[in-house]
Amino acid sequence: MGRINVVVVSAACALLLAGCTSAPADPPGLTASPTASPTATPSPTEDGGVDDLSDPELGIVFEDIPELEGDAADVYNWIATYNKEYWRTMTTNTVSPAFAVLASAEVQARMQQIADKNASIQGTIGGVLHSSISNVVVDGDSATGMVCDDFREATFADPTKSYTPEEAGFGDRASVKITLARVPTEDRWTVATTTVEGTC
Numbered sequence: 001m002g003r004i005n006v007v008v009v010s011a012a013c014a015l016l017l018a019g020c021t022s023a024p025a026d027p028p029g030l031t032a033s034p035t036a037s038p039t040a041t042p043s044p045t046e047d048g049g050v051d052d053l054s055d056p057e058l059g060i061v062f063e064d065i066p067e068l069e070g071d072a073a074d075v076y077n078w079i080a081t082y083n084k085e086y087w088r089t090m091t092t093n094t095v096s097p098a099f100a101v102l103a104s105a106e107v108q109a110r111m112q113q114i115a116d117k118n119a120s121i122q123g124t125i126g127g128v129l130h131s132s133i134s135n136v137v138v139d140g141d142s143a144t145g146m147v148c149d150d151f152r153e154a155t156f157a158d159p160t161k162s163y164t165p166e167e168a169g170f171g172d173r174a175s176v177k178i179t180l181a182r183v184p185t186e187d188r189w190t191v192a193t194t195t196v197e198g199t200c
Contacts, residue, residue, distance in 0.1 A: 064132040071138040078189040093119040127155040141182035148200035175200035
């Protein structure tokens with residue numbers, strides 16, 4: 001019976017990783033209410049550089065934050081915000097309202113599938129996600145970046161038991177390629193696609 005549960009949780013995690021930027025959620029029993037407040041989208045920093053969007057309460061830590069300026073800094077901040085809201089979705093099994101601004105319709109639909117799947121198996125993904133963003137490249141109105149997600153402090157559970165990251169299929173750090181498109185009339189970027197590209 002335990003084996004079946006591990007397989008079920010692993011399947012949810014595999015779907016989660018295939019869907020978008022990998023990012024689990026808060027510990028079991030904790031709640032985080034998603035909000036569509038202005039803080040859900042990046043705002044220019046005073047120096048025009050990157051922001052550290054680590055959120056201990058939510059359970060996400062950004063590491064190896066690079067020094068970037070201009071469009072590259074903006075893209076970094078949008079990717080970080082996206083990853084943060086992805087993690088929020090995993091903590092609640094409810095799609096963050098911020099995705100309406102942050103992501104394409106395709107990505108939003110994928111996030112809904114992931115949240116629905118995790119909720120249907122009563123899966124709980126929690127703990128702390130460690131993320132790093134690198135290789136930010138801007139080419140006109142298109143951009144890409146790589147996210148490396150480390151689940152070493154994440155927790156996984158279903159109604160019968162808890163699982164280690166390794167048991168749940170999250171033993172390796174996930175490498176995710178993010179593509180973005182500029183929305184010129186609104187001075188913002190949107191995540192167009194997310195693709196898991198092995199480990200990092």
